[in-house]
Amino acid sequence: MRIVVASGKGGTGKTTVAVNMALSVGNVQLIDCDVEEPNCHLFLDAELEKVRDVNLRVPRFDMDVCTRCGICSEACHFNAIAVVKGELLFFPELCHACGLCPLVCPEGAIGEGERKIGRIDRGETGSIEFYRGVLDVGEPMATPVIRELKAHLSGRDAILDAPPGASCPVIESLQGSDYCILVTEPTPFGAYDLSIAVDLARRLGIPFGVVINRDGIGDACVDEYCEREGIDIIMRIPNDARIARLYSEGIPFVNELRERKEDFARVFDRIRKEVVG
């Protein structure tokens, strides 16, 4: 079973839910797909080792053969190539490695090169196998790193911490998942961002439920939204000073609050029943 923990925006407690659930149920893979700002490892007692670099296959131009005809530039949907005043310009950050330009070049002037955009790290803590992707600073494309990260899913139960938002990296994280936990806070902002995440999960046809983090702050707008939309609230994490203190110290709260560990295990079992039947 593959569960993705997502939210419409950052800072709602996605990582808290992913890490604490993994530690509560054990014997799972925990995958940090928030490759621009991975932070699950901050709560885990795990030595991390690099598994591999993530490289994009990008074009390499043979300027002795190129006639500057501009055909590759016209074909590229991402404006990564331009021919200006008889010079060919290549913008690697814009290249999506789609592989089209070598196919259209009439001179055979485009070969294949590689560009590193990130890396995959691995670690273990207890019965949890942990992977994280790290996007290099300044690189705009998170999706290939997440795709590479997901290649390490082994078939064991897995919990994926998705990036915030509702754009391509989130969709890549959600693809192929059995269930999505949407984490929000009980405020008007939380309700609005939740509605975006709900829309995405529905479009992708992935079953989902809501976890309200810091329950007790704000107002009832998330509850009212979920009731209107017929959405299950599968867990509430109270606005508890002990949880806030443990978080600030980098300690997963289920390590010290036994009742919370049981709550996560119950929710995991409930999701399994819904997914597997």
Ligand code: SF4
């Ligand atoms: S299509 Fe080939 S020959 Fe034409 S500009 Fe591009 S690389 Fe040069």
Ligand code: SF4
């Ligand atoms: S590989 Fe695709 S995205 Fe990259 S430069 Fe060529 S056509 Fe453009």
